Amino acid sequence: MHDIRLSLDRAARWTLLGGLALTTVAAFGYVGGWLAPRRLTPQRLVDTLQHNGGLHPGYRRNHAKGVCVAGWFEGNGVASPYSTAAVFARGRTPVVGRFAIPGGNPYAPDGGVPIRSMALRFNGMDGEQWRTGMNAMPVFPVSTPQAFYQQALAGRPEPATGKPDPARLAAFFAAHPETAAFRAWAKQARPSASYATERYNSINAFYLVDGNGTRHAVRWAMLPLAHDAAPGPAGDHDYLARDLQQRLAQGPQRWTLRITFAAPGDAVDDAAQAWPANRRSIDAGVLVIDRTQPQGSGPCRDINYDPTVLPGGIEPSADPLLAARSAAYADSFLRRTAEQAHLPGTAPAATGTAR
Amino acid sequence: MNKTTTFHPLARLLHWTMAAMIVAMLFIGAGMVATVSQKHTWLLTIHKPLGIAILLLAIARLALRLRHRPPPLPADLPLWQRLAALASHWLLYGLMLALPLIGWAMLCAGGYPVLLAGTLRLPPIAPENALLFAWLRETHHYLAWLLFLTFVAHLSAGLYHGLIRRDGVLAAMWPRRPRAPVPTTDG
Numbered sequence: 143m144h145d146i147r148l149s150l151d152r153a154a155r156w157t158l159l160g161g162l163a164l165t166t167v168a169a170f171g172y173v174g175g176w177l178a179p180r181r182l183t184p185q186r187l188v189d190t191l192q193h194n195g196g197l198h199p200g201y202r203r204n205h206a207k208g209v210c211v212a213g214w215f216e217g218n219g220v221a222s223p224y225s226t227a228a229v230f231a232r233g234r235t236p237v238v239g240r241f242a243i244p245g246g247n248p249y250a251p252d253g254g255v256p257i258r259s260m261a262l263r264f265n266g267m268d269g270e271q272w273r274t275g276m277n278a279m280p281v282f283p284v285s286t287p288q289a290f291y292q293q294a295l296a297g298r299p300e301p302a303t304g305k306p307d308p309a310r311l312a313a314f315f316a317a318h319p320e321t322a323a324f325r326a327w328a329k330q331a332r333p334s335a336s337y338a339t340e341r342y343n344s345i346n347a348f349y350l351v352d353g354n355g356t357r358h359a360v361r362w363a364m365l366p367l368a369h370d371a372a373p374g375p376a377g378d379h380d381y382l383a384r385d386l387q388q389r390l391a392q393g394p395q396r397w398t399l400r401i402t403f404a405a406p407g408d409a410v411d412d413a414a415q416a417w418p419a420n421r422r423s424i425d426a427g428v429l430v431i432d433r434t435q436p437q438g439s440g441p442c443r444d445i446n447y448d449p450t451v452l453p454g455g456i457e458p459s460a461d462p463l464l465a466a467r468s469a470a471y472a473d474s475f476l477r478r479t480a481e482q483a484h485l486p487g488t489a490p491a492a493t494g495t496a497r
Numbered sequence: 498m499n500k501t502t503t504f505h506p507l508a509r510l511l512h513w514t515m516a517a518m519i520v521a522m523l524f525i526g527a528g529m530v531a532t533v534s535q536k537h538t539w540l541l542t543i544h545k546p547l548g549i550a551i552l553l554l555a556i557a558r559l560a561l562r563l564r565h566r567p568p569p570l571p572a573d574l575p576l577w578q579r580l581a582a583l584a585s586h587w588l589l590y591g592l593m594l595a596l597p598l599i600g601w602a603m604l605c606a607g608g609y610p611v612l613l614a615g616t617l618r619l620p621p622i623a624p625e626n627a628l629l630f631a632w633l634r635e636t637h638h639y640l641a642w643l644l645f646l647t648f649v650a651h652l653s654a655g656l657y658h659g660l661i662r663r664d665g666v667l668a669a670m671w672p673r674r675p676r677a678p679v680p681t682t683d684g
Contacts, residue, residue, distance in 0.1 A: 155660040163653045170645060173524050175531030183531045269618060271610050287533040444627035445608060450538060454616035458538070466533035468541075473530075475607070479631035 182291055184473040187466070190294045191474075195246015199481040200491030203474040205259050207250055208242025209337075209383045210440025213394065213431040215264055221401055221426035224358050225350035227455030228266050230426055235264045237429065240442040241337040241386065244277075251379035256331035258382070260342040260364060261447035262429070270453040273445075275467070276342035276364060279331070282413035283324040287466035292318070320414040332373045336385045338395045339371035346449065346467075347410045347459040350401070359404035359459065361417065364397035364429055386434050394432035398425050411461045446475035503669045505565045511558045513672050518551050519593060523645050545600075546613045552597035559590055571664045582654065585647055592644040596637065598622075603633035 171177035175185075191203045198206060214234045221230035229235045239262040244255055257279050264272040284290050296314035297306045315321050334340055342364040349357040368389070375381055389395055402423040409415035437443050450458050450468040458464045481491035504512070522544070529540035570579055602623035604611045607630040611619040623629060659667030 152661070159653060159656040159660055162656060163649055166649055166652065170524065170527060173531070174527035178531075181531070182533050184533055184537075185531075187533060269610060270616070444625075444630075451609065460535065462535060465535045465538045469530070469533045469537040476631065476634055479607075479627040480635065483628040483631035485631055485635055 182288055184466075184469040187287065187291055187294070187470050188473045188477065190291065190298070191246050191470075192477075194294060194298050197489060198246070198248050199489040200478050201246075201248045202242075202478060203246050205242035205244055205261075206246050206248040207252075208240050208259075208437050208442075209386060210435040210437050210442035211239045211241060211386070211431045212433050212435075212441065213237050213239070213429065215262075215399070215427055215429050217427040218425070220424050221350065224352050224360075224401075224424075225455040226353055227272065227350075227453045228268065228270065229264050229272055229453060230455075235266060237431075238263045238265065238441050238445060239431065240437065240445070240447065241382070243382070249379075252382045253333040253374045253376070253379070256328065256333045258334065258337055258340050258342075260337070260340075261442070261445075263445055263447065264453075266453055271451055272453045272456065273447050273449060273451040274344060274362075275447040275449050276344050276362075278334070278340035278342050279324070279345075280327050280343060281323045281416050282345050282463065283321045284318060285320050285412045285414045286462050287470075289318055289320070290463070290466070320412075323414060323416055335372045335374045335381065336368070336370075336389065337382055338368045338386060338389050339366050341365050342397070344449075345413045346461045346464050347404065347413075348452070349457040349459060351455050351457055357457065359408070359410045360401050361404075362399060362401045362426075365400050367396040367398065367428075383434070383436075390432065390434055394430045396431075397429040399427050399429060400424070401426050410459050413461055413463050444479065446471050448472065501566075501568045502665065504567055505561065508558070508561055508565060508567070509670055509672055511554060511561065512670055515551065515554055515558065515593070518547060518554070519644070520648065522547055522551060523641065523648065526641055527645075545604075545611065548597040548600050549613060549619070551593055555590070555593040555597075559594070562590070568669045570666065571662075574664075578654075585651055585654070588647055589644075589651065592640060592647065596640055596644060599633055599637045599640065603630060603637055606630035606633055 168177065175181055175183045188203050195203065195206060202208075214236050215229060216234055217230050217232055219230065219232045221227075224230075239260060242259045242261070243250065243252060244257050244259065257277055259275065259277045261275040262273070266272070284293060293314055296310045299305055300307050315325060344362045347359055347361050350360050351357050386395075400423050402417065402421050404410055404417060405421055408417045408421070435441070448468050448471045450464055452458065477488075478491070481488045484490065503509070525540045525544050525547070529537050529544060570582060574582075601611060601619060605621040605623040606626050608625045611621070613619060623633070655667050655670070658664055
């Protein structure tokens with residue numbers, strides 16, 4: 143019995159067999175990125191960040207310098223009409239967080255950049271999680287992962303000076319007018335003396351989903367209750383962790399979770415555009431941080447603060463940066479955990495040091 | 498003798514259903530970690546429930562395989578090809594069971610909630626541990642490569658039987674119903 147009735151000679155049938163197998167392999171190679179050298183993959187993006195910050199095995203490839211913190215969120219129920227997420231109901235949700243500064247160098251001076259970040263994982267009683275990575279700046283410089291990649295390329299340090307080429311950076315900003323809002327803010331921003339006095343913004347927008355399934359486009363922010371903001375001390379490279387320890391020795395530090403609703407026409411999917419200041423907002427509860435640990439031994443070390451890990455009742459927007467953050471954070475997480483585990487082919491991670 | 502020339506109809510149904518699912522899964526897996534676009538998010542959303550569906554079907558298929566012996570290979574097939582067929586089939590069974598379980602355990606070790614759809618969440622099957630995560634994540638990666646290469650070999654072998662040898666091996670798994678033996682329709 144013949145399986146396939148083809149009036150082909152033997153050579154043609156071998157060619158068909160080989161052709162099908164080769165096509166399968168080539169299609170796989172394309173989808174997997176090996177045969178698509180121009181596609182922006184998480185690996186290429188993280189390679190560039192790693193190049194800029196230097197290879198520091200075991201550390202995050204961005205926001206490498208930071209500290210672990212822990213505490214809880216005290217929901218007040220005000221956001222519950224807009225979202226079914228249990229975290230917004232009255233009551234406490236434990237939180238494992240991390241403060242950090244941008245950049246891939248874990249030994250960078252705290253005063254080198256005016257931006258601080260707060261990452262949080264809310265651990266719901268029912269096993270649900272809400273992860274968020276926020277930054278103390280009003281908007282993101284760019285709107286797309288491609289532009290972020292271009293910015294990282296433009297910001298690579300020159301071997302001679304160890305600093306980015308100003309002309310290349312200027313050319314990048316000239317080619318990216320969407321960076322205007324960020325640049326206007328950055329021009330007057332000063333590195334703060336404390337993590338505790340900063341306002342941390344979600345930057346990207348999300349949807350709260352209520353009990354009827356209605357989606358509300360929002361951005362959120364953590365507003366500090368500590369108001370003694372001051373510029374960081376000169377000549378000291380490591381003041382942020384110490385400041386936080388000193389403040390926590392006095393008592394817990396608090397932030398109000400403010401949720402701001404988009405009005406029709408607001409840029410929901412563009413993190414480079416601010417929303418007008420008069421948008422309706424609600425205060426959903428208070429974040430209380432009462433302890434800190436070095437990041438090398440604290441529980442935040444092994445958490446990937448992927449902002450698309452969300453509980454029921456919160457959904458990501460179509461902001462293209464969210465998917466890119468998820469993909470790139472996963473790659474960074476694999477690199478640093480593989481280094482910690484001393485997997486073959488990885489650079490040895492320094493063990494027992496601050497990470 | 499008629500009985501043993503084709504696979505059990507349910508085995509054929511499972512084979513072709515799972516073939517489509519596993520090939521889709523391999524491409525989804527390779528694609529979702531190779532893009533920073535929105536495809537990353539929605540491919541990841543498909544990857545997890547599809548993996549669990551493959552795991553469940555693989556268990557059903559293994560049970561069927563142990564109950565119904567497959568038709569014998571042609572008597573004139575060289576020994577090395579018989580051994581390769583036997584080894585690759587059991588390798589395929591092993592991988593289609595192991596990959597979803599490792600993927601599931603890997604997410605648990607990485608501290609992620611294992612969401613299948615909406616808020617439907619699977620229980621943890623491994624402790625939260627970053628070193629375990631790294632090992633499982635890389636094992637998942639390399640076993641997926643092994644599954645892809647085994648699939649290409651399996652596809653090529655199937656085509657070799659169907660196109661070159663024309664020995665009935667591919668027909669035994671072909672989805673159409675086997676034609677009734679000629680004598681019984683005579684009359």
